[in-house]
Amino acid sequence: MLKSVLSELKKIFIAAIIMAVITVNYSFFKKTTDEDWFIWTNKCLTQAYDPSGDALLKKWELSVTKDSFIRLRKTYAKGKQEYYSFNLHQFNDMDYVGSTRSGTLELKTIADDIIVQTRNDRKGDVDSMTTVLNIPVKNMEPERLDSLREALNYFKTKGL
Numbered sequence: 001m002l003k004s005v006l007s008e009l010k011k012i013f014i015a016a017i018i019m020a021v022i023t024v025n026y027s028f029f030k031k032t033t034d035e036d037w038f039i040w041t042n043k044c045l046t047q048a049y050d051p052s053g054d055a056l057l058k059k060w061e062l063s064v065t066k067d068s069f070i071r072l073r074k075t076y077a078k079g080k081q082e083y084y085s086f087n088l089h090q091f092n093d094m095d096y097v098g099s100t101r102s103g104t105l106e107l108k109t110i111a112d113d114i115i116v117q118t119r120n121d122r123k124g125d126v127d128s129m130t131t132v133l134n135i136p137v138k139n140m141e142p143e144r145l146d147s148l149r150e151a152l153n154y155f156k157t158k159g160l
Contacts, residue, residue, distance in 0.1 A: 034158065038064065041151040050102060050138040062135070064088070068155045070107065072135065081119040084133050088155040096145055098137075105135040105145075107152070 041064045051057050059075040068088040075081050090113035095106040107114075112129035119125050 037151050037154050038066065041148065041155070044144065044148050044151070045135075048105075048137040048140055048144075050136040052138075053136050064155065068158070070133070072133065079121045081117075083117040083119070084114060086114040086133065088152060091152055091156045094145075094149050094152060096137075096140065098140075100139070100141055102136070102138045103140060105137045105140070105148075107133040107135065 045062050045064065049060065049062050051060055054074075056076045056078070057074055058077045061071070061073045064070055069085055070088060072084040073081065074083075086107075086109055090109045090111075091107065092110045093108045095108070097104045097106065109131050112131055114130045114133050116128045116130055117125065118127075
């Protein structure tokens with residue numbers, strides 16, 4: 001009888017130690033900060049952008065700003081510029097069309113919240129609005145797409 005009580009106490013003691021170790025182990029994970037999300041999102045977009053489909057493209061800039069805007073600026077060889085911008089608070093959804101090797105990232109807003117400005121020395125300036133920003137990308141694994149969606153939703157809900 002005494003042996004069975006000690007055996008039960010031993011089991012409870014071992015279970016308590018395991019729970020304590022698990023609690024301590026998971027207590028020291030670093031929480032992702034605003035700066036971590038910002039750096040990761042910019043790195044992801046910059047590494048994934050695929051300018052190879054546009055032979056006349058001379059220079060491009062793609063970034064998420066600290067005030068939660070996505071900005072894409074394209075400069076072409078003959079001076080034409082295209083500029084896209086929208087606040088991530090207006091972000092609605094993200095789709096991906098293509099394979100893991102190459103495809104198009106479609107960033108969508110609910111209404112015409114994406115600013116499109118086209119500057120052309122010969123034809124003048126044209127400003128318009130749209131609901132979808134198509135970004136050509138490469139090497140986008142499903143895990144990376146999920147992380148990018150999580151980051152964009154983080155910026156959408158975060159009051160940065």
